[in-house]
Amino acid sequence: MTNNHDGGASGPPSDGGPVLTGISVAVVAVSTAGSKHAEHTAGSARTRPPWVAMEDYAALIRENTPMRALCLPVTTGDPHVLAERILGLPTGVSAVFVVGLGHRESASVAREVTERGGPVVLTELDVLTAAVAAATITTLRRRSVPPRAGRVVVTGASWAPLLAPVLIASGVGDLSSWYERDAEAFPLRRLMEHNDVLVDLAGCAPEGAAPGRTVAVPADGFVYGALVLPGLLAALCGHGVRTLTVEVVAACVRALALITPADQVLPSAGDRLLVSAVARHVSRALGHPVPYRDQW
Known part of the structure; x- marks a missing residue:
């Protein structure tokens, strides 16, 4: 098996596995x-x-x-x-x-x-959920925050119901949901002073709410x-x-x-x-x- 920077995830398998040709x-x-x-x-x-x-x-x-x-x-x-x-x-x-x-x-x-x-x-x-979750993990990593210690806020979480359980399964320790109706009681900028990564599914985050640590879904x-x-x-x-x-x-x-x-x-x-x-x-x-x- 070839050892690569993916933890050995891409080297050839020890057996041939199923044949995909024809599927x-x-x-x-x-x-x-x-x-x-x-x-x-x-x-x-x-x-x-x-x-x-x-x-x-x-x-x-x-x-x-x-x-x-x-x-x-x-x-x-x-x-x-x-x-x-x-x-x-x-x-x-x-x-x-x-x-x-x-x-x-x-x-x-x-x-x-x-x-x-x-x-x-x-x-x-x-597949978008998987990519967004991965981007969240790498954003935590770039900030030298282990996932278990990571605090993540998700806007519009109902748009992607699988995201929260996937982030938890990926090791994220603290997960919060935020909706625009929460803006008066919990302004997003202030909330992000105490959290590590913002996942802006709703596309509603004000500019500068979490600079350099916001994950969004591309159009x-x-x-x-x-x-x-x-x-x-x-x-x-x-x-x-x-x-x-x-x-x-x-x-x-x-x-x-x-x-x-x-x-x-x-x-x-x-x-x-x-x-x-x-x-x-x-x-x-x-x-x-x-x-x-x-x-x-």
């Missing part, structure tokens, strides 16, 4: 008449329309894994209809990645598909999502995994944080260790053979 992933983009120009990524207007993001994620999967990526654009956000479309996909589809759907609707779709024996359903919000979610998705899919597919757990997302966080250079918040999209590191950490969390090699 398919469906990328589903939801863009309704009312959402094409009103999609939101946390507190910012979405800059990459869902159908464009679908094509870009599909290309990302093809370029970074041996899996086939199928595109499925839909014009309804109805969870039951979406679940039916997913359940009607070819049997070779091992995972479905959904773009352009809110967290409540996404949870409904995933629940119905799982209950009916369909493929694992992932969303763009899931173009693809920028963060692309760091996580290929490695995550490489680890999940081919094992019959049906649900995405907090532990799996936390494994993505560990991988990203470990390979992030000291002068960056997250690794670069072109980092040669990226996909294999995420795949290895997720596989370890699942107790599965590692599927990813530096050369397929």
Whole structure:
């Protein structure tokens, strides 16, 4: 095994792991008449329309894994209809990645598909959650604050319900939620005098509230999502995994944080260790053979 600066997470595995060639992933983009120009990524207007993001994620999967990526654009956000479309996909589809759907609707779709024996359903919000959590860990590290001692404030936490449990699973010791309705009683600037990192999901933090220690979601979610998705899919597919757990997302966080250079918040999209590191950490969390090699 090669020892790299990711804690040995990207060296070739001791066994071949499952063969991913021939496995398919469906990328589903939801863009309704009312959402094409009103999609939101946390507190910012979405800059990459869902159908464009679908094509870009599909290309990302093809370029970074041996899996086939199928595109499925839909014009309804109805969870039951979406679940039916997913359940009607070819049997070779091992995972479905959904773009352009809110967290409540996404949870409904995933629940119905799982209950009916369909493929694992992932969303763009899931991979964004992993990247934001990793950026939080690296921001603490850059301030020489161990995660267990870290105090993190999250604005608009309801936008990403998985973030809090993932941060806790990643070792963050103190987590607080803040909403704009709290501004009068607990001004954000004053609150940040006693906390280490601000995760501004709502995009409502006043300028200078936490300079140099604010983590935000980019308006173009693809920028963060692309760091996580290929490695995550490489680890999940081919094992019959049906649900995405907090532990799996936390494994993505560990991988990203470990390979992030000291002068960056997250690794670069072109980092040669990226996909294999995420795949290895997720596989370890699942107790599965590692599927990813530096050369397929």
